[in-house]
Amino acid sequence: MSTAATVTQVETVVVGAGFAGLGTAIRLLRSGRTDFVVLERGDGVGGTWRDNHYPGVGCDVPSHLYSYSFRPRAEWSAVFAPGEEIREYLTEAVEDEGLAPYLRLGTEVLSMRWVADAQRWSVETTTGAYSCRTVVVCAGRLSEPRVPAAPGLESFDGPVFHSARWDHSVETAGKRVGIVGSGASAVQILPQVARDADSVVLFQRSAPYVVPRENRQYTPAERRGLSRVPGAVERLRSRMFWDMEQGLAARRAVPGFVDSLRATALGHLAQQVPDESLRAVLTPDYEIGCKRVLLSDDYYPAVASSTVTVVPAALREVHGSTVVAEDGSEHELDVLVLATGFESTRPPWAERVVGRDGGTLAGHWDAGMSAYASTSVHGFPNLFVINGPQASLGHNSAVFMIETQIEHVLGALEHVRSSGVLEVSRTAEEEYSTWLDEAGEGTVWRTGGCTSWYRDDRNGRLTLLWPDFAFTFRERFGTFDPAGYAGAGSVLG
Template sequence: MSGADPDGAPVEVAIVGAGFAGLGTGIQLARRGCRSFVILERADDVGGTWRDNRYPGVCCDVPAHLYCFSFLPNPHWSQFFAPGEEIQEYLRSCARSDGLYEHIRFGAEMHGATWHESTQLWRIDTGAGVWWARTLVMAAGRLSEPSYPDVPGIDDFDGPVLHTAGWQPGLDLSGRRVGVVGTGASAAQLVPGLAGSTAGLVVFQRSAPYVVPRGNRAYSVGEREHFARNPAALRDAREQLFAEADAAIGQRHRVRPDIDALRARALQHLADSVPDPQLRARLTPDYEIGCKRVLLSDDYYPALNRQDVVLEPGALDRVEGSAAVSAHGRRHELDALVLATGFLSTRPPFADRIAGRGGRSLAEHWSGGMTAYASTTVHGFPNMFVLDGPNASLGHNSAIEMIETQIDYVLGALQHLRRHGARTLEVSLEAERAYTRDIDRRSRSTVWLTGGCRSWYVDERSGRLTLLWPDSARAFRERNGTFDPAPYVVQE
């Protein structure tokens, strides 16, 4: 039973999303002999974030050998930090390696998923038909739904308006006056990618980011051949990168001198890169480092030094015809607007489309902010697992490490169901609440809640840290890497 067609026999596992989390889950199911699963993908290719984000300069800010599956290492990365198109091709190769394409259904956007008590199955309605599944794995990710600012007049702007996650590969902005809205990770890559090719660039900055040197470099042919011939060397390199990254958790807990050293590094990078004292003052953050995402770049500041680039120290307030007006009232005549405004991370739209026991939506359950036991399972939603969701991301290490931990947890839960001949498992409400209280306690003193900024890590309604795990990646694996049936109600 392969679950190849909708409306047929139920599949054991339905996975929503074909990015890192969805493909990783599929690979591990296939390697364990499971054939009854389907990966439902709304687009026409795998890759998730790296399929959607194709703007000039897009690349990863986690070392390439750490930003790939440990069970599918890639000795052939061209650079220390991989460009986006290379990561996309890596994910295509992952899908090919274990025969996943026969399980993937493209054009199958999930319109709704409903738990049916009578059959103890999930019904997943998609643009390509209906699937029934015993287990639902949500692998839609946190960087899949672009966030669009509510700016008066923007819909009537005279030129093209596009989000960085909706870049049109054939779009030519050369010779045009372009506005970039936002100064986060995407903007720090896009601005250098556009500077010099446009008639002028205006960067709208709501708050200044901290930036540290990137120090990217190409891997030599000899290094790549060495990694290909010596899997142990590749494994050692990954483990070293992991240990170095994980050590940075102390900075996020405001441990001294760790955080002081990071702040000094960023401010020195700013001083070395921006000689104009007025521009440097506008680029100096007014919050603690780490409260927002710390950016890695060697060319963002040099791009802002250019005569044809203007840093507007204010958010985009409104649009009047072809003029973009800042919060300070300054007008900029533009031909195109690019929104580098991030994603709907703490309130994922898919939560409105999932109904658990009694028809209660996941969005309703998450009305006070996202929660999940082991950052993976939710009370009231039997046989459902959420990957890269509540408190399952990191601000200092690789998201892939976290995803692999969650996949191991899911595999352990499925094995438990099979071993005991059970049909459903559901975490208790008290276990989920206790886990959430522990997360809140661990988060209380972190820079994300005490650093004096607004960030996409924190739920905008409750003020809770709902996106990040407030500890090391190693601690996450120790806590959540092995499935424990004790907090669950298991039904045969």
């Protein structure tokens, strides 16, 4: 533990240097606040886009919408940017905005503890200690890889690694490669690996819905126009945003909308996979939108190639180089890739946060995550969580939600400056959670017949999703209202 003499005093500690953390830092700095630090355990910025550098990594939200509205970029190379370009965008933001002096890279947070007498947070890290009035946690939902509990996995005879920890020293060309999982990462990885691998075995626990990606490069003329014409980028962003907002109708199972989306996905499958038996294996047994709808033009052709074998079962166990699936089939492999997602509903960092009554945030969330305005938690004064519980979207850009939360938090920080302590009431948090549960009724996330990372398996609640339009979240919480911290009624109406 650090001694009092080595404790750095700051107004605000921001945890994480991904989209949320850097966005918060930029807005703090632009508003004239300089008494803050950004703590990042990695050796660079970018969060998800730093950690995920597997072959084919890219975004499934259009580039112009998956970027800060206060840092528009006219020079995106394509409609859907590759992962490295997104990371470069964030790195450029650090340089252009002068954030480097506020970053503490290679600094892992060990504990965050509320000190009631001082009315401040004590933050212990691997590189020193901090005392601050407010903490903004921007650790994200996709930062802790989930590894399947398959007996023998740790003793696999060849290289084994998670997709978010890709080992580029491992050669997959000419090898027998296993890919565990069939979500967003697997759909991007498989076509790349299948190009030159000897064989690929895909362990598919459940088939995803896949719709055409239809990506393309922006022409030089388009990029020039976006750069030179006043308001061009903003108009493009707006059009993309409202186009994506319409996707909520399908998630609410509105007839016509959900039917159209389902027909698009199944038509894409039928067009690209002529073999009926394989097509049956690749056909989901739940309603579209219940899980994340994936975008790809090359996944199905790769799966249908002679190189790939689809095993419609999860991983069961490993014996040396023999990988056994839940259906009993055995497969000899040289390399094993775990595209198995993240600990999204049980964030490990919550175990390191100790609140007013001495309990951890993980304990508070033992029955499922919750937070008033998707941002503040009862019992944890002056602590704000961005991109955490009930802040995800199943149909639009996460960056829009992050920016909305940042605006809410900036207002809250101003309130803290004058009042000292800000804590949401238990009633407000519980009423907000009840409202969210009611808002999620009838959606495909609750009634579509699937399990997904959107829902907590402990209670079945949509503890990650905001089950409404993105614009309504901004209308309700984009401006901080201190009255909302006394009761939810004045905000939710």
